Amino acid sequence: MTILDIVVGIFIFVTGVCIGSFLNVVILRALSNESIIFPPSKCPKCQTPLKWWHNIPILSFIFLKGKCAFCNEKISIQYPIVELLTGYLYLIAFLKFGYTFNTLFTVAFLSLFIVISTTDIKEHVAFNIHSYILAILGIVYNFFNIGTLYQGHIWIFNTSLIASVLGLLLGACLIGIYMGIGYLLLKTMIIGPGDIFIAGALGACFGWKYILFILAGAVAIQVLAFLPIFFRKLIKKKDFITIIEFVIFTIFAIINYFIHNIPFILALTVSGLLLCKRIIDTLPENLVELNAALLNGEAEEQDLEQNELFHLPFGPALCCASLLFIFLH
Numbered sequence: 001m002t003i004l005d006i007v008v009g010i011f012i013f014v015t016g017v018c019i020g021s022f023l024n025v026v027i028l029r030a031l032s033n034e035s036i037i038f039p040p041s042k043c044p045k046c047q048t049p050l051k052w053w054h055n056i057p058i059l060s061f062i063f064l065k066g067k068c069a070f071c072n073e074k075i076s077i078q079y080p081i082v083e084l085l086t087g088y089l090y091l092i093a094f095l096k097f098g099y100t101f102n103t104l105f106t107v108a109f110l111s112l113f114i115v116i117s118t119t120d121i122k123e124h125v126a127f128n129i130h131s132y133i134l135a136i137l138g139i140v141y142n143f144f145n146i147g148t149l150y151q152g153h154i155w156i157f158n159t160s161l162i163a164s165v166l167g168l169l170l171g172a173c174l175i176g177i178y179m180g181i182g183y184l185l186l187k188t189m190i191i192g193p194g195d196i197f198i199a200g201a202l203g204a205c206f207g208w209k210y211i212l213f214i215l216a217g218a219v220a221i222q223v224l225a226f227l228p229i230f231f232r233k234l235i236k237k238k239d240f241i242t243i244i245e246f247v248i249f250t251i252f253a254i255i256n257y258f259i260h261n262i263p264f265i266l267a268l269t270v271s272g273l274l275l276c277k278r279i280i281d282t283l284p285e286n287l288v289e290l291n292a293a294l295l296n297g298e299a300e301e302q303d304l305e306q307n308e309l310f311h312l313p314f315g316p317a318l319c320c321a322s323l324l325f326i327f328l329h
């Protein structure tokens with residue numbers, strides 16, 4: 001690594017932080033349905049327009065001690081987190097892909113992942129416009145074969161455009177089917193319709209083959225994210241048998257990873273099935289009636305609180321899986 005690389009690295013990090021600041025504006029304006037260009041930045045609480053020195057990424061948050069200079073309202077920790085995260089991801093994209101078009105496209109993908117995940121975590125909404133932009137970028141990326149990224153085998157049929165379009169359709173269809181089955185079985189939206197567009201856009205970026213890895217990875221991440229909620233529920237219900245079954249399953253899974261022999265695979269299967277049955281038992285029995293009551297206005301939204309499982313947004317898991325794929329592949 002030369003001095004020039006270090007200077008460029010610092011420049012890219014700072015650029016990332018500044019773009020992160022812009023992404024915060026994109027997120028805020030999308031959620032509040034305002035234009036990105038107008039009006040000028042203002043405090044979301046007291047609406048006072050900000051001075052330029054209130055708008056310096058990270059530094060302003062530190063010297064204002066996380067509070068609005070006018071009304072003392074707390075500034076969301078989201079702002080410095082998004083700024084730092086964007087800077088960091090831009091830097092590692094540069095370290096991985098160097099002085100190539102891949103770096104440019106990767107940082108564009110990353111920026112959209114950050115916007116999509118943040119709106120989804122904050123208010124459980126995904127804006128289709130962000131997915132459309134991601135899909136177009138993905139198609140352009142594959143059309144021009146910029147995907148020598150991943151050591152050059154992201155496409156099939158010798159035509160990357162086809163892989164990209166197939167990926168778009170496959171990603172969207174699989175999530176659509178998943179949503180349909182969930183609705184048929186549980187009469188509730190297990191994931192939002194916005195996720196269909198996100199998965200389709202990711203399919204356009206990664207192609208039909210790799211979108212399968214990303215969907216599988218996203219489900220794994222979602223399950224991991226669900227575990228703390230699951231355990232909290234079990235402890236609340238004093239259901240220690242399920243916890244013990246879960247621990248046994250995990251131990252079998254770890255042992256099985258090292259020695260693949262028939263008895264352990266059988267033990268893993270049996271403990272896995274028992275665990276599945278337990279998990280299904282923890283789901284509220286009256287989910288179907290509860291949803292009907294909600295629709296008729298006979299139940300309150302908080303009655304649904306026990307179904308936290310269905311309230312975890314799926315967009316961030318999709319974006320995380322994509323991120324891991326880009327950097328670990």
Ligand SMILES: [Zn+2]
Nearest residue numbers: 043046068071
């Ligand atoms: Zn204020």
